[in-house]
Amino acid sequence: MTDDILTVHGITKSFPGVTALRDVELTVRRGEIHGVCGENGAGKSTLMKILSGVHPHGSYSGEVVFAGEPCAFHGIRDSEARGIVIIHQELALVPQLSIAENLFLGNERANRGWIDWNRTNHAAQRHLRRVGLRENPTTPAGDLGVGKQQLVEIAKALSKEVELLILDEPTAALNDDDSAHLLDLLRGLRDDGITCVVISHKLNEITEIAERVTILRDGRTVETLDVRADEVTEERIIAGMVGRDLEHRFPPRDPVPPGEEVLRIEDWTVHSPAHAGRVVVDGATLSLRRGEIVGLAGLMGAGRTELAMSVFGRSYGVDISGRILKDGREIDVRSVRDAIRHGIAYVSEDRKRYGLNLVADVTGNVSAAGLGKLSRRGWVDQHEEVRVAQRFRDRLRIKTSGVQAPTHTLSGGNQQKVVLAKWMFTEPDVLILDEPTRGVDVGAKYEIYGIVNGLAAQGKAVLVISSELPELLGLCDRIYALSAGRVTGELDRAEATQERLMRMMTQEVRR
Missing domain, CATH: 3.40.50.300 (P-loop containing nucleotide triphosphate hydrolases)
Structure with a gap:
């Protein structure tokens, strides 16, 4: 045999x-x-x-x-x-x-x-x-x-x-x-x-x-x-x-001092909608400045995604308390529409369930969150919609036979780029990326890191949630650690290590 x-x-x-x-x-x-x-x-x-x-x-x-x-x-x-x-x-x-x-x-x-x-x-x-x-x-x-x-x-x-x-x-x-x-x-x-x-x-x-x-x-x-x-x-x-050696897993980025604070989340507390009385996010406080990439580290169940979704128009949670300040002024963000209006965007960790309409073509997905920018008297300018999709396809190097291609035919990395394009089209000041490279190969990761760096260079504030500590260490200017719903520490890029982050991520939280 x-x-x-x-x-x-x-x-x-x-x-x-x-x-x-x-x-x-x-x-x-x-x-x-x-x-x-x-x-x-x-x-x-x-x-x-x-x-x-x-x-x-x-x-x-x-x-x-x-x-x-x-x-x-x-x-x-x-x-x-x-x-x-x-x-x-x-x-x-x-x-x-x-x-x-x-x-x-x-x-x-x-x-x-x-x-x-x-x-x-x-x-x-x-x-x-x-x-x-x-x-x-x-x-x-x-x-x-x-x-x-x-x-x-x-x-x-x-x-x-x-x-x-x-x-x-x-x-x-x-x-x-x-x-x-x-x-x-x-x-x-x-x-x-x-x-x-x-x-x-x-x-x-x-x-x-x-x-x-x-x-x-x-x-x-x-x-x-x-x-x-x-x-x-x-x-x-x-x-x-x-087809080439990757001496560096992350694209080069010129160190530029961050600008003024654009978003502050203060004493943010969120309860589980499925388990009455259970606190999922407990008094979290963090801030983001223009031109800054900030990381959020935590083990599974720490409350990272719940924090991000609750800030993005209360997409998750009940009995939410705390304050969100944008450019120094408190804002009321009670719906996704409110979040978009205030310049906040969120790229979900589950792109296939929450980020994309897989049946729709690339054009329909890119324009989905910003149709108001393409509408006149209730009618969408379809020619401009196609031009927008083509512009983002070229800018983000989305590999597809055309912007009319169904999104489900794209590879995982290219689907992720379509999600990024959708929210970039809304021109947000703050972009929350939840596991932005999950299920994506190393080449596409490198390209996505370059996109994130480019957003920061434009003065956007980017919050990156990732389970991969090397990714946070290689990409972020500052990193917050979350344990059992609480922020347990903050480290600058120069002082952050996997060991220090892991200690903060596993820190026992007493209530």
């Missing part, structure tokens, strides 16, 4: 106006964890969708050989029947159904047309134990956190007798503990003989877990590296991904 479980020869796949893959080659050995890396738009997800039957045979050219046999998958059922299962970045669980129902959806444990619930729940429990979950199989999937939902997806794959498991950005939405548990689980699956292909922007995880890594760039295979033999580092992978 060959040591190669999967071989891909000369795969080419085109969409209207763009060639996503061009003569791609890939070889995966049986029983290994194989990493696949590349910038957004490099073709990683497209290749995996071909392997899993999402893009059916006939819609691409080239050959897929699995376990020594040429394959012609016409749908997901064909690939799963052969032992290939893909877990997408956007989890596909039905929240209203139980864990067991999700595990066997479309593959029900039935007897004479009736579902055997005892058999279903016992089988589900066996698969859950294998992935380290102690949950009751009758628990609704929607009651689980993202980390546990990811494990349910893997258990679902195991129930299908998977031989090759493909995971697309499996840790993108997980905290450090859940990510570490997932990586340990993948090692265990490998030891059990299951081959894994992992797509990830987290290069530290790829170098930690993968035996080999294949790099794609602009729809082509660049190279495949043996992580151990070649002593592969993150910098080596980055060089392959972007």
Whole structure:
């Protein structure tokens, strides 16, 4: 039996106006964890969708050989029947159904047309134990956190007798503990003989877990590296991904003294809308000056997003108290419309749910928050709307076949640029960026950092919320730390370190 479980020869796949893959080659050995890396738009997800039957045979050219046999998958059922299962970045669980129902959806444990619930729940429990979950199989999937939902997806794959498991950005939405548990689980699956292909922007995880890594760039295979033999580092992978060495992860920025204070949040307190009496943000005070990039650091659950959303027109929270001052004068911001009118913009951490209309084209998304600037007597000037979208496409280097392209066809990094363009079009004085580079590759990160620097150079005040401390340290002039809803400290760029920030982020808060 060959040591190669999967071989891909000369795969080419085109969409209207763009060639996503061009003569791609890939070889995966049986029983290994194989990493696949590349910038957004490099073709990683497209290749995996071909392997899993999402893009059916006939819609691409080239050959897929699995376990020594040429394959012609016409749908997901064909690939799963052969032992290939893909877990997408956007989890596909039905929240209203139980864990067991999700595990066997479309593959029900039935007897004479009736579902055997005892058999279903016992089988589900066996698969859950294998992935380290102690949950009751009758628990609704929607009651689980993202980390546990990811494990349910893997258990679902195991129930299908998977031989090759493909995971697309499996840790993108997980905290450090859940990510570490997932990586340990993948090692265990490998030891059990299951081959894994992992797509990830987290290069530290790829170098930690993968035996080999294949790099794609602009729809082509660049190279495949043996992580151990070649002593592969993150910098080596980055060089392959972007086609050049990145001596600096952050673009240069001329040090310019910040201007006057533009926004001050004083004694800001927010209560949870879901749990009566629970304080989510507790007496927070912080300020931003013109031309300044300020960071907000905190562990998951610290209240960072809740603080940002509550300031942005009370988009989150109840029983909110405190003051917001703009240019030294107190303002009343009780709605998103009020926030926009006062020159405050917010880029959500979840661009697909809150930042974009994925069905609409790029033009419609760019203009969405500033239609008033394009309207005359209730009518939108569509020609000017297109010109605005084209201007931002060129300015932010958004890769798209045209501004009429549906936004869901863009890569993650380019979708993020569209969200930035939408809020930049409103010409805000204050821009709050919540996890602005989540799910974005290193090349697109560099470009987004350049956009942020450019906004500061124009005199905008930028508040950056990020779970990546190196990102905050490399980008920000000052950084606030948040723990259990309270601001526990503030550090200037010169004195900030990961260790000092972590101490403040984990500081015990007494109430």
